[in-house]
Amino acid sequence: MPEFAVQSQTGRSLKEMHHLLRDRFGPQDWWPGETTLEIMVGAVLTQNTNWRNVEKAIRNLKEHGLLSLDGLNTIAPDALAKEIRPAGYFNIKSRRLKNLIRFLFDRYEGSLELLSGEKTEILREGLLTVNGIGRETADSILLYSLERPIFVVDAYTHRILLRHGMADEQMEYHELQELFMDNLPEDADLFNEFHALIVRAGKEYCKRKPRCSDCPLGCWEKGPILL
């Protein structure tokens, strides 16, 4: 039994919210035609960082032929930091990328084939042991890079649920995640699109200073605007 309402303050189900967003914005095409590795790298680089800055960093890596397991495994941390500078937090993210790559070599022989054969639950536990990979980054890798049916929770997700009366400020990551995963079909493509749409709507309408007027969700305007 879900502990929290599966309907919003305005009486909408998650499915209805997804359809409203989809009808407004269409497919978001997150991480199309990119490699498994590139998506994993992007998931780390985008931590608390605007995606446009991440694109610059990834472009640098590509231009220098570093966007490969061996390239990232071999390069010195300082040199890597220099390449990903536009993404911010470049020193710590350099170490985080090295940690991730080392994990892939230590546990999967640096083989994305072997990685892909691993069970989702084991993968998630493993990723979470890597210093610099927390729940959102791990889940982003699972969903967007490895196409596992795991729903990604981020600040926008929490904020939108708050404004629809479906969550409170204290709710924890896994509770928010369960709200989606217990009330939607277990479908990676659905989770992919829905989360991307939430981010899209969040960017345009539901920031800390919300601009609710044209939001397709027509959220509960007296709802909390915190977070």
Added chain:
DNA sequence: CACCAGGCAAGTA
């Protein structure tokens, strides 16, 4: 000038 962006870990109490 202030504020924010597709977080996380380490330190403190």
Added chain:
DNA sequence: TACTTGCATGGT
């Protein structure tokens, strides 16, 4: 468990 702080660039 529940805060607080450091990490940093680039756009608005």
